[in-house]
Amino acid sequence: MSIDRRSIVKVIAVGGALMGASVLMPRIALAAWSKEAFEAKEQTAAMKALLGSDALEESTEVNLKAPDIAENGAVVPITVVSTLSGVESMSIFVEGNPSPLSAEFIIPAGTQADVSTRVRMGKTTKVTAVVKANGKLYSASKEVKVTIGGCGG
Amino acid sequence: MANGILKVKAKTAGSATSVKMMAKHIMESGQRKDKKSGELIPALFLQNLVVKHADKVVFEANLGPSISKNPYFAFKFEGGASGDELVLTWTENSGKSGTETAAIK
Numbered sequence: 001m002s003i004d005r006r007s008i009v010k011v012i013a014v015g016g017a018l019m020g021a022s023v024l025m026p027r028i029a030l031a032a033w034s035k036e037a038f039e040a041k042e043q044t045a046a047m048k049a050l051l052g053s054d055a056l057e058e059s060t061e062v063n064l065k066a067p068d069i070a071e072n073g074a075v076v077p078i079t080v081v082s083t084l085s086g087v088e089s090m091s092i093f094v095e096g097n098p099s100p101l102s103a104e105f106i107i108p109a110g111t112q113a114d115v116s117t118r119v120r121m122g123k124t125t126k127v128t129a130v131v132k133a134n135g136k137l138y139s140a141s142k143e144v145k146v147t148i149g150g151c152g153g
Numbered sequence: 154m155a156n157g158i159l160k161v162k163a164k165t166a167g168s169a170t171s172v173k174m175m176a177k178h179i180m181e182s183g184q185r186k187d188k189k190s191g192e193l194i195p196a197l198f199l200q201n202l203v204v205k206h207a208d209k210v211v212f213e214a215n216l217g218p219s220i221s222k223n224p225y226f227a228f229k230f231e232g233g234a235s236g237d238e239l240v241l242t243w244t245e246n247s248g249k250s251g252t253e254t255a256a257i258k
Contacts, residue, residue: 033200038217075221097219098184105228106213112169116227120182120219 032106043093043100047130050091050104051137056130059084059138064129066142073121073146080105080140082113084133090115091132096125122149159241161255163233170233170257172204172212175225176243182218199224201244206233218246233257 037050047054065079080090090113092102102119113131121127121144128141163172176199183196196218204212211230233239237257244250 032213033215038215079227094219099217099219102217102219104215106210106215108210108212110209110232111211111228111230114229116225117214118221118225120221122184 034104037101037104039099040101041099043095043128046093046099046101050101051089051130051132053137056128056137056139059131059140062129062131062138062140064127064140064142066127066144069145069147070121071147073123073149075118076121076127076144076146077116077118078127078129079114079116080129080131081115082131082133082138084113084131084138086134087113087131088135089132091130092117092119093128093130094119094121094125095128096123097121121146157253158251159243159253159255161239161241161253163239163255163257165233165235165257168231169229170206170231171227171229172239173225173227174204174241174255175223176202177223178245180218180220180222180224184218196246198246199243200246201242202226203242204228205240205242206230206237211239 034050037046040046040049044054061083063081070076078092087107089104089106091104093100094102103117105115107113124145126141126143128139131138158177159174161174163170178199179197181194181197185194187194198218199216202214203210212228214226235257239255240252242252
């Protein structure tokens with residue numbers, strides 16, 4: 001079998017370019033993803049890593065919508081709405097999960113503090129929404145009962 | 154790059170544009186065991202999602218593996234108009250990423 005030199009050169013060039021792209025691009029895109037926060041096993045540690053503090057102020061201006069009972073822990077709908085001004089980010093923590101931090105949403109100016117998603121819950125536990133506004137942390141929590149856990153399998 | 158994992162519905166009503174999106178993704182948690190070998194299946198999940206409108210970031214999400222399979226997100230922003238284009242960029246924890254566009258209805 002003979003492989004001509006030209007095609008080898010081509011393969012190396014294309015492969016090199018792809019590798020370069022896949023190595024460089026995530027670094028730019030992932031600048032904001034906090035590995036420490038997302039891998040933390042304790043909720044307070046995750047909060048400190050993500051937000052720099054775990055000093056939360058319970059606020060009625062943070063509205064966490066979650067079901068009282070989630071029949072299926074694999075899909076638990078969560079909505080966080082805040083009437084606070086100057087909201088910078090909103091994060092969702094599920095205390096009893098292997099890694100409590102589920103998601104962090106960055107809210108730029110012009111975007112409403114109203115975000116919905118669906119999370120997994122391993123067991124009955126407390127869900128906490130943390131809203132960062134004007135450099136301070138405000139929160140709301142709710143206990144959600146889970147009938148079938150959604151983390152293992 | 155595998156493109157086309159996002160389904161987007163964006164609609165402008167008054168001054169606000171509501172965006173609902175669903176990504177077709179397994180969101181492997183890293184907690185599940187392979188039933189045959191008993192070994193943990195490595196985590197594979199969407200890590201970051203950025204939505205831009207007219208070159209301005211209107212929504213960014215940093216995600217962990219505890220987001221449900223086929224993740225769903227909804228948010229609202231000001232300043233969108235019918236016919237405008239949204240540019241959505243996702244990144245997987247594997248480093249794989251993709252950019253997709255959607256029009257506002």
